[in-house]
Amino acid sequence: MVEKRPALSAAAYAILALGVAIVALPVYVTFVASTQTLDQILEVPMSLVPGTELLANYTAALTSGSERAASAPVGRMMVVSLVVALTVSFGKIVISLLSAFAIVYFRFPLRMFFFWMIFVTLMLPVEVRILPTYEVIADLHLLNTYAGLTVPLIASATATFLFRQFFMTIPDELAEAARIDGASPMRFFWDVVVPLSRTNMAALFVILFIYGWNQYLWPLLITTEESMYTVVIGIRRMIAGGDAATEWNIVMATAMLAMLPPALVVLLMQRWFVKGLVETEK
């Protein structure tokens, strides 16, 4: 701040508080609804004070899901989501580390061609190649499997780039020393490159975990069995019957549960999250 203007500072705090309130409103109302009975929610206007059904709603959601929508238990969906998010984030980190290492530390025919092949995938998000990708998965008999849910999402140009940029900054002396000492390339990879990349991996993990957890279009296409629904898809199926048929108390409890893991990852790993966000966009 350059000068003292108490009125201006007060206005700044007020605007920020208002902004936070607007941003928080939908989640607050969701939380309140998740603590009431369905009848209380259907009263217009619904009360904005938390009710007493918190435990009952969350237990019902986790163990049996929305009975009217005949959904699977949300507990099961959370497990599927977690497996998908973890597989996608670790898978992306591993294969990107390997290919970036090859591209930076080796000279071989077709190196630049491979590099560009990976680079171009940036321009082909799932949304623009929906049907043909679905056909590939169907032909491989991977519908309703974890492999089908995760493998097509694992190739990542951004992660490969991030690691490539980072490897370029590792001093040449380290590789030189490793070579003089007779270390094999993989030894150098494990003992030097991987430990040095830890911060970058943490930053990427936050971004990729959220990416994996929040996938929508892809699981929507390739899961038709209740037992393979991720929690995001599960909610969508619960509200498909329209206002009258929706058990909003259960849906709202499920929504809170679906938001919790990625929100926790962001808040607990805030430092790496900000780093990851800024660096993957470079």
Added chain:
Amino acid sequence: MEKRVVFRSRWLPYALVAPQLAITTAFFFWPASQALFQSLLLQDPFGTSVQFVGLENFAHLFRDEGYLASFRITVVFSVLVAGIGLSFSLLLAVMADHIVRGALVFRTLLIWPYAVAPAIAGVLWIFLFSPAIGILPYWLAKIGIHWNHLLDSRQAMTLVVIAAVWKQVSYNFLFFLAGLQSIPRSLIEAAAIDGAGPMRRFWTIVFPLLSPTTFFLLVVNIVYAFFDTFGIIDSATQGGPGQSTTVLVYKVFQDGFKGLDLGSSAAQSVILMAIVIGLTVVQFRYIERKVQY
């Protein structure tokens, strides 16, 4: 930029890039080439007859009133999402940059919507805006606005824009705040000594210096509105009422999976690919410029 020290092996580098290349080929290049190929064919939904029709699918699309309308809807949608989203986040970021205490607390309070899935964001907002039970239509009725996004196409558009902006606020806010904090204090102090008030300083110094960040976010937000809002549209309006919120990405899905019009869906995919490639090129040209600074 190249490494001076490298390792030697005939087979190792190929083994290292193999997993990524295998996935890329099977799930990116093969489907993309299939989309290109199918866009030139006319098939019936059961795949019993296939006919090569050249560019007929494309010509058909550009004569199709529904497709052109979807184009216009997408443009309106992304302009609104980018415009409102950037203004709102910039306002909050400027305020957070201005205050002395608590900027980090506000950052924490504002970044978590990034973690919410677009489809969930859609569900939260239709609950708030539900014509039958929502709390906002109840308040709006008190000031004389009758809200029903299931019937009114403008209100449906408003709803998806609000949900899309809400989800993107954190991202824009973080980048704007970082941009603002990298502007040298001395410039602003000098202007203050010369007697320029806060508004004048913002428009003549801060805003121009922030323009690289703003431009970057503009491109990111347009890409976001074009492609990442599928979940919001599907959970909030399913493209309706009528076709009023059917953006291009949603139309590919509708025509391909619900309508089983494979040739048309593939042609739409190809047009979308061209748009992504165009936007990516713009983004990279901008980044190259930034590197030279």
